[in-house]
Amino acid sequence: MADLPDARTLPLDEASRAALAERGLEYRLLRSHDGDAIDAHSSAWMRGFAAPEAEEEHLRDVRETMAGRRLIGVYDARGAQAHWPVATVSSWITPVTIPGGELPMWAISTVTVAATHRRRGIARALLEAELRDAHAAGVPIAGLTASEATIYGRYGFAPATQAATWKVDTRRVRWAGPEAPGRIEYIDREAAAALMGELHERTRLQRLGEVPGWPRRWLGHLGLVEKKDRAVRAVRYLDAAGEPRGVLAYKIDEDHEEADADLTIRFLVADGDEAVAALWRFAIEHDLVGTVTAPDRPVDEPLPWLVSDPRVPTSSLTDHGWLRIVDVPAVLEARAYAGPVDLVLRVADPLGYADGAWRVEIADGRATVTEAAGAGADVELTVQELSAAYLGGVSLAVLRAAGRVRGSDAAIAALDLALRVPRAPFLSIVY
Numbered sequence: 290m291a292d293l294p295d296a297r298t299l300p301l302d303e304a305s306r307a308a309l310a311e312r313g314l315e316y317r318l319l320r321s322h323d324g325d326a327i328d329a330h331s332s333a334w335m336r337g338f339a340a341p342e343a344e345e346e347h348l349r350d351v352r353e354t355m356a357g358r359r360l361i362g363v364y365d366a367r368g369a370q371a372h373w374p375v376a377t378v379s380s381w382i383t384p385v386t387i388p389g390g391e392l393p394m395w396a397i398s399t400v401t402v403a404a405t406h407r408r409r410g411i412a413r414a415l416l417e418a419e420l421r422d423a424h425a426a427g428v429p430i431a432g433l434t435a436s437e438a439t440i441y442g443r444y445g446f447a448p449a450t451q452a453a454t455w456k457v458d459t460r461r462v463r464w465a466g467p468e469a470p471g472r473i474e475y476i477d478r479e480a481a482a483a484l485m486g487e488l489h490e491r492t493r494l495q496r497l498g499e500v501p502g503w504p505r506r507w508l509g510h511l512g513l514v515e516k517k518d519r520a521v522r523a524v525r526y527l528d529a530a531g532e533p534r535g536v537l538a539y540k541i542d543e544d545h546e547e548a549d550a551d552l553t554i555r556f557l558v559a560d561g562d563e564a565v566a567a568l569w570r571f572a573i574e575h576d577l578v579g580t581v582t583a584p585d586r587p588v589d590e591p592l593p594w595l596v597s598d599p600r601v602p603t604s605s606l607t608d609h610g611w612l613r614i615v616d617v618p619a620v621l622e623a624r625a626y627a628g629p630v631d632l633v634l635r636v637a638d639p640l641g642y643a644d645g646a647w648r649v650e651i652a653d654g655r656a657t658v659t660e661a662a663g664a665g666a667d668v669e670l671t672v673q674e675l676s677a678a679y680l681g682g683v684s685l686a687v688l689r690a691a692g693r694v695r696g697s698d699a700a701i702a703a704l705d706l707a708l709r710v711p712r713a714p715f716l717s718i719v720y
């Protein structure tokens with residue numbers, strides 16, 4: 290995707306600065322070379338997420354990632370630790386995969402407010418400023434992953450991708466999938482982290498809702514940073530031509546009855562179905578293992594079709610990638626569609642960005658969107674439902690069944706058909 294703006298260079302939101310100043314709090318943009326301030330910011334958000342106090346070395350590692358982001362802290366000069374922010378947020382502009390390509394997305398992370406300052410509207414001041422910043426920078430959509438699903442709906446975010454935790458009782462299944470023509474081999478964890486990054490970057494355009502990762506993300510999956518874990522192992526799959534096509538990081542729980550251990554898949558990334566199946570087979574057929582658990586996997590994992598008893602693999606679903614449309618025409622015109630549409634969409638958005646009546650004409654898989662003020666609406670929803678349905682992760686028919694979309698049967702059916710996608714959207718990382 291063309292060069293994206295650097296979020297770190299954008300000015301601080303004046304409305305939130307003034308609102309927080311009235312409460313005696315300083316809303317401050319950190320400088321990317323101010324290591325001490327970044328470390329205090331990281332220490333504050335780690336405490337906000339109930340993590341232990343970080344070692345110096347860990348803070349230095351984190352600094353590298355954080356220095357590339359737009360970091361904002363809220364400071365209370367009256368505190369005993371006044372150099373630690375009482376609230377934190379970070380953001381950066383990143384591509385997100387959409388049907389037919391990519392879109393610039395305003396990614397938001399490390400939203401925390403100190404337990405001493407909670408429920409006074411500080412998070413609201415931060416989040417509303419992030420959306421104003423995204424809008425001012427011309428970034429048409431915002432995204433995040435959420436610690437709790439109750440926090441972000443009020444700002445117009447909605448879950449657009451789901452993640453599944455798969456579980457397989459391996460004693461009850463035989464492999465029934467294809468024979469892989471390649472081979473599996475163990476690799477060093479550092480090499481596995483590098484291969485993960487490469488394969489993720491090579492394949493992220495194949496999955497709707499996916500975003501680029503960063504080195505610490507992969508090192509973390511391998512147990513090489515933060516919560517260091519020598520129990521993590523890694524294998525890669527090489528195709529028949531000897532090309533690395535997939536990598537699996539996993540851990541076997543040592544505390545087990547004989548031949549009944551739990552194997553947890555920490556991360557699996559693969560270029561192509563052959564490698565996905567081969568790595569699953571490796572996990573399922575592992576000796577001494579009774580259960581394989583794989584969190585943060587696609588909801589449409591082909592697993593039930595790869596084993597002798599499709600009832601044995603079970604999955605539980607959760608919301609994962611949250612999106613918030615900021616610019617309706619830009620977002621709708623950017624994606625490809627599976628069917629024609631000509632209708633008026635009425636979008637309600639309490640924060641204003643997406644609000645309005647929009648004429649949506651889709652022909653030959655592309656949309657033209659224009660303002661249609663005063664026109665009668667064929668489909669009515671809020672920015673949350675539009676954001677949830679944008680990648681095809683939930684159908685409008687389901688949202689209508691929940692009373693969250695209104696309109697004519699024909700218009701809803703046509704729009705649903707147009708939004709349909711071949712595979713479920715999936716975001717493989719937490720950010």
Ligand SMILES: CC(C)(COP(=O)(O)OP(=O)(O)OC[C@H]1O[C@@H](n2cnc3c(N)ncnc32)[C@H](O)[C@@H]1OP(=O)(O)O)[C@@H](O)C(=O)NCCC(=O)NCCS
Nearest residue numbers: 337400401402407408409410411412413434435436439440
């Ligand atoms: C979540 C968190 C950032 C909220 O900060 P806060 O400053 O207390 O939030 P605000 O006072 O601005 O509250 C804004 C709104 O969110 C609601 N809210 C805040 N935290 C909530 C929570 N955990 N669950 C549900 N609603 C919540 C408030 O009730 C308020 O609702 P209203 O505007 O409709 O009246 C803070 O509790 C926190 O740091 N939690 C731990 C870390 C975390 O989970 N961060 C989210 C990362 S994804």
